[in-house]
Structures are given as structure tokens and as C-alpha cells.
Amino acid sequence: MNTRWSVLSNLGQLLLVTLLGLPLVTPLLRWASVPCTHDGHLHVHRVAAMRHAWESGIYFSRWMPDLAFGYGYPFFVFREPGPLYAILAPHLVGLALPAASNLFYALTILACGWFMFLWVRDVAGVRAAFVSSAAYMAAPYILLDALVRGNSPESMALPLFPFLLWIGRRWMIKGTAVSFILSVLGLALLSLSHNISTLIFAPTLLVYLVAVGLIKQVSWKALLVRLALLFGLGLGITFFYTGGALLEMDQVTLSQSTVTRNNDFHFNFASLKEILAPAAADDANLVNPPLPIRLGWVPFILALIGATTPLWKRWMNKEQRGHILLMVFGAAIFLFMALPVSLSLWEGLPLINFVQFPWRFIGRAALPVAFLAGMPFMASPGEKSDKQRRMVFNIATVVAIALLILEAMPALYPSYCDEDAFPTIVDVHSYESATGLVGVDPEGSYFPRTVQKRPQESPLEIDYRDERMPQRFDLSLLPTGATAEVDYDGIGATISLNTPTAFTARYLSFFFPGWAATIDGQPVTIAPSDPEGLITFFVPQGDHILTINWGSTSLRSALILLSILALMGIVVTLFYIGS
DSSP states (O other): OHHHHHHHHHHHHHHHHHHHHHHHHGGGOOSSEEEOOSSHHHHHHHHHHHHHHHHTTOOOOSSBTTSGGGTOBOHHHHSOSHHHHHHHHHHHTTOOHHHHHHHHHHHHHHHHHHHHHHHHHHHHOHHHHHHHHHHHHTOHHHHHIIIIIOOHHHHHHTTHHHHHHHHHHHHHHHOOHHHHHHHHHHHHHHHTTOHHHHHHHHHHHHHHHHHHHHHTTOOHHHHHHHHHHHHHHHHHTTHHHHHHHHHTGGGBTTTHHHHSTTTOGGGOOOOHHHHTOOOOOOOTTOSSOOOOOOOOHHHHHHHHHHHTHHHHOTTOOHHHHHHHHHHHHHHHHHHHHHSGGGHHHHHHSTTGGGGOOTTHHHHHHHHHHHHHHHGGGOOOTTGGGOHHHHHHHHHHHHHHHHHHHHHHGGGGOOOEEEOOSSOOHHHHHHHHHHHOOTTSOSSOTTSBTTOOSOOSOOTHHHHHHTTSOOOOBOGGGSOTTOEEEEEEETTEEEEEEEESSOEEEEEEEEOOBTEEEEETTEEEOOOOOTTTOEEEEEEOSEEEEEEEEEOOOHHHHHHHHHHHHHHHHHHHHHHHHHO
16 A cells, blocks of 8 residues: 555656646647757658658668668767657657657656656655756756757757666665666666767766765675676667767768867857856847857756755755765866866867867756755755744745746747658658758768768659669669669668679669678678769679678677677676575
8 A cells, every 4th residue: 555655646746747847848739840940850851761761671770771862871870869769759650740859859858857856856855856856847958959959869868867866876875676777778778869968977977876875885895886787787788889989980071070160169168147147038130049058047046045055954964965065066067167267178088079069068067956956945854843834945845946937938939840740751852952961961970981072962862752662773884785683672682683794883872881792692892982982893794693781890790799798787687686
């Protein structure tokens, strides 16, 4: 009975958090239109390309075969699959793509509240948790990502921060099987959601969990073992993706994502004036309005008060005081990294240039600020017997939550763009042609280095318009008198060929490690064409069976093996904990 009541109580509390968040997701309650965001059109067309691949029997591939006018693009070798598949899933079962996109962003905002509530409740109680959850859901950066930037990877990562702090704390303290598997899977999901967030948050999580272990006096042996299991296995099961993203950077023009003025960190620091700016209405006269990267006055003021609570809530326990100290330091460090004063660190730390925007750290500061915002509302041990005091604090809690949501209101009136409910791959190619964003990539960061001349069209577009399999084996290069029967299978092809003379065959796909060709079962060398970077290889005279296939490489196979070993480690650990 107690267990049933506990479950109902938890569900009721999370339902109340959901109700608090409903005003914040009202801009997303639309079926045929989406907020006009910076990256929204990109994600719509990427998901449309994924749907086309799915319907062609290609359920997941590191190579997106239908982008770049059908020449293909190694998008998922380097970019996170989680957010796009989260949008694709409801779209596949019939939900219009704009509605599926809106649903995704609405759920990420609400999930920020759910997981912040669970974390703060464990540390500081229910009342503080309600305020902190509202503060995090209504944080300007959370809404900016969903309603202005349209950054689906980061939007998916933001609720995983409090989730990992909540469940990671439980794993460090209790060491249960449930807390272990949830923390490991949560860290893996973060890696598959936003690699930049993983780069920033993994060290943050490590420092936090070490501090929790020390505060709760967890033995050094247990502390180190639990940390090693969480980070080793949680990050390990995604080596198949993260390893390739790091180790294959030299195969593409990834530097384009950091050297353009828009993405160069030198030009993207924030100022204290910007961080502490008040909410402002949009200026309709501005063609390219600046991004309002700010903390918010209400959460900032509440956080300042929360930082002082150990001075006047002297009954607080050691862990609560420790958390407040950690959050103060965390907010200070994150804000420091957003300011120009941190330039020397940005120029010295490895890989940090891929973070691109120092102002991202303002979004990271939103989490400790939201935690601190709830601290003034912690219930004291003697409050149950003092009804008047309890009523005052309850009223103050309601007022604080109302002010947090009211301050967020100016951000809830985005402009809207109509999107096709079920865009086709032909629409994707039309978008690439009209915008010049070949590969649906604004910087062209993932073009193979062998592609010296980026296409503006392709002969494959006719096949797509006629709704037939793209005829990638170039029959126009066959010698006079040669015959060929081509059997296409997903991305690759098998060709029965008779040629009276030797020639160089061409397959209309960009070459990238993973593509392989054989003649009569024997591997042959692929030579990327210059300047197009297409697959070409030498075919001798006679009757032959040719194959062209996309597959793994020795590096990717090794990384997959490491991920499988990490998965086996999770199973063994669960067995050990449960025995």
C-alpha cells in the first residue's frame, strides 16, 4: 500500500510540474507550422531524407545516401542520431512532420522540469523542487533553443543534465542496479544527443559525483569503482559513434564548423550586460535580430537569495550546504567561460573550439541557477507545527513560480513557418538547390575532402522524381558493345558485366572510407574522381561480377567491438549487483 501511494504521489507531483510547464509549450501546440528557427528547416529536411531511407529499407546508416542530390553524405559518422530519430519516430507512424517536431521540443522543455524536480527533491525537498523545476523550464536559454535556435541536439541534451545529476547521485550513494543502469543509459543517450554537450557536461558530472561521494562519506574504493563503471561503460557503449566522430575528422572538411566568423569562438563571447539584461519584446523592424542570451532576472535574484540560505537556514544538513556551494561555484565557472576574460582557456584547451559559442555556457549556468532558485523555499524541520509559517512559504512559492513563468512570457510569441506535412526526398533536393546547402549542411562541414567541386545538381534527381531506385552505376561510361545488368540493393549494387575493352567504371556516390568495390569477389582500389570525388575503379576486359557496397572499416569495426564489450560489461555489472 505504501509503495502504491508513493508511486501515485510521484506521478501527482510530476503531473503538477507538467501543468506548470504547459504555458511554456503553448507556442508548440500547432499541427502544420513550426516556430521559424535558425536550424528548423535543416532538421525538417534531414528527417525527410531519413524517412525516405527508412522506406527504402535503410533503417540506420552512418551514410545518408539520398542527401547531396543523391550522391550521399557521411552525416551520421559525425553527428548525433538521437534527436532526429526522436522526431522521425512519431512521423513514421503518421504524425505530420511539423507536429512531430513541435512535440519533440515540447517534451524536451517539460522533461527539463521533470528531471530537475526529481533531483532537487532528493536534495532539498518537494517545495524547493517545484520552484527549481519551474526555473529550469522557464530559463531563457531553454526556450531560446527550442523557439529561436531550433537546436534539436542541444534541446535533447538539456533535460539530461538534471537527469544524470539525479540518478548519478543515487548511484554514488546507494549503488543499486536501477540507479546504475539508468545513469549508464542516460550518459550514453547524452553522447548520442549532442556531442558538444557531452564534452562540456561529462567533466561537470565527474566533479559533482566525486563531491557527492565525499560529502556522503562513500568509501574511496566504492567511489572509484562506481565512477569507473558509470563513465567507462556509459561512454563506452557509444564508442561506435563518438570514436568515429573524433578519429575520422581528417576525412572531412570539419574545420568549416569552427573557422567561419559565425562559428569562431573569438566572435561569440557574451557580456555581463547581455547576461543580466531584462526580458525585451522582439523588434519587428530588425531583419536579423540578436540572440537574447540571458539568465533572467527572476531566477538570478532567487539564486542570489538561495546562495545565502546557509546563513539563515542553519538547520540545513551537510549535503544541502555542499550542494549550494557546488552550485555557486558551478554557476560562476560557467559564466566565466562565457565571458571574454576566459579567452586564454579557449585558446589552450583541446577540442573546445568545437563548442563554437562561449555563450553556450550561459545555458549551462541556467542549471545551477535554477537549483539555487529553489533553495529559499526549503521546508524547515519545525515547519509542520507552525501552520502560519508554512502558509507564508507556500504563498511565496506560488508567487515565485508565477514570476518565473511571467518573465518567460515575452519569449513565447515566435514567428511561424508553414512546413509540408510529409515532405519527400524531391523536396529535400529542391531545398538543397534553392539554398545552396548541399547535404542540408550550412557550412558543408562533412563533405569528404576528396570532393573538390561541390555539386549543384545530379542526374540522380530524375530517378527520385520518377520514384524509382537511383541508378548510381553510370552506364554512360560503358565501352561500345559492353552490356550490364544492375541489381541495386539499398545503398550498393551488384553488376553482371561483359565488356570488350577495359574501362574506368563510375558509381554516382561520393567516396568515403566504408565504400568498397570488388570484381569477381576480389577487392579493387577505388580512386575518387577529380574534382567530383565520386567512386571510380578500373574494370578489365571480359565477363565480371562487380559489387559496390557501403560497410564498415577496420576502425569502425574496432569501435563497434569496444561498444559491444562495454554492453557486456553492463550486463555483468547488473548480474554482480543483483547477486
